[in-house]
Amino acid sequence: MKRTEIATVLKEEKIGEKILIKGWVKAFRSNRFIQVNDGSTINNIQAVLDFENTDEATISKINTAAAVSISGELIASEGKGQRVELIIEQIEILGEANPEEVSKTVMQPKKHSLEFLREQAHLRFRTNTFGAVFRIRHGVSFAIHKYFNDKGYFYIHTPIITGSDAEGAGEMFRVTNLDAKNPPLKDDGSVDWSEDFFGKETNLTVSGQLEAELAAMALGKVYTFGPTFRAENSNTARHLSEFWMIEPEVAFNDLNDNMDLAEDFLSYICKYILENFADDVAFLNEREIQEQKSKPQNERNELTLIERLNFVIANDFERITYTRAIEILHNSKPYKKKKFKYPVEWGIDLQSEHERFLVEKEFKKPVIITDYPASFKAFYMRQNEDGKTVAAMDILFPGIGEIIGGSQREERLEVLKEKCAAFNIAEEDVWWYLDTRKFGTAPHAGFGLGFERMVMFVTGMTNIRDVIPFPRTPKKAEF
Ligand code: 4AD
């Protein structure tokens, strides 16, 4: 007999059929009811054991986490909690799990902290929460490809090893093929890095944007979707050293087109997940509601997870300029009561306390801030007429902060060259990029969506380490 996945069994409910399932034991109650899950859905199937007619050796091995193969007849269930159940005709233990060892893991049925779960690289995938999160993570990535494909964008693979620092923030991990224990030395005894990567200084990419611009100025509409790396020593719930980023880049788009695209894109992803991962979202929604109960009233979310997703689907974002944001902050209660830790004045980069105020208190919805001062934004952003600001946009989400960063690009060669000079970027290092402004330059724009921050938003998880299977954070790369 061919195996049927539990998701299919529960969806089709073919009462009276003989089926074969395989999965892992979630629980075994009253020597009779085995809850089995195979990862295809958050829901378990209940398999009913004929205890009297099963040999003792087999029964002793039906333990939580064991892998089993079960065949039998699907019947309508009379018990509450499930609509169908499987009457076992044959059960085989494929892989045992020692109950004593299981009791020390997250498989033990009680509430575990997310920190504890994080230490269990393998078994956290088996929990309801992480099963749901990682199925949804897949769904988000699929929705992204589907969105762009349906709209005629081309997926461009940009390099991971590169000589460029696209963001100019100097937060790069160096790539080297030198023998760290025995590196080539210069005459003065210092390491000769010029031999690095066969004679070229390289690092792991911080963004695929510059390469995507080259492609966009030929193919029109492109996007990247790949891992990016940042050597910033930030130990926060929103930063990873290795994260995935989606970067659409579109020829002939200006900043307004860029904002429209971003809103439509974010809304599409939320809709896709609500429609296609309803069971997982419902589970996470309920999980969050329960968690919120243990929090003081003023720290609770105003909206549930599902309400937040619907909010983004409704596409109601606030758009304000940076200058306006500073004004609003100046007139705010926390500013007047000196509650902000960081100063608020035109020219400063907004801190997360300021962003949170705007999103969660002032507007209570996603906010797009545009036209930031040029001084703390990247060299490639288009200079505005005022000479002080650039055509940048950051999208801020409740509970997440910055989820998207983007801009209209500086398409004027002379202005871009001046920017390079001001940012200490040698023209000969970026000649390949400047070329896009020499051969039929045109306005174009794009943005970067932090993939894990998006997964946080659609799952309601509050720590970025809990939405990526193997998080890389400072000093953490063991598994
Ligand atoms: O704002 P960022 O640095 O923008 C860029 O890299 C541009 N090249 C994008 C573009 O215009 N094509 O990063 C974009 C997004 C942020 O808004 C954030 O969501 C996410 O990437 N991000 C991180 N996510 C997790 N961990 C980190 N350390 C992150 N740094 C940025």
Ligand code: MG
């Ligand atoms: Mg940014």
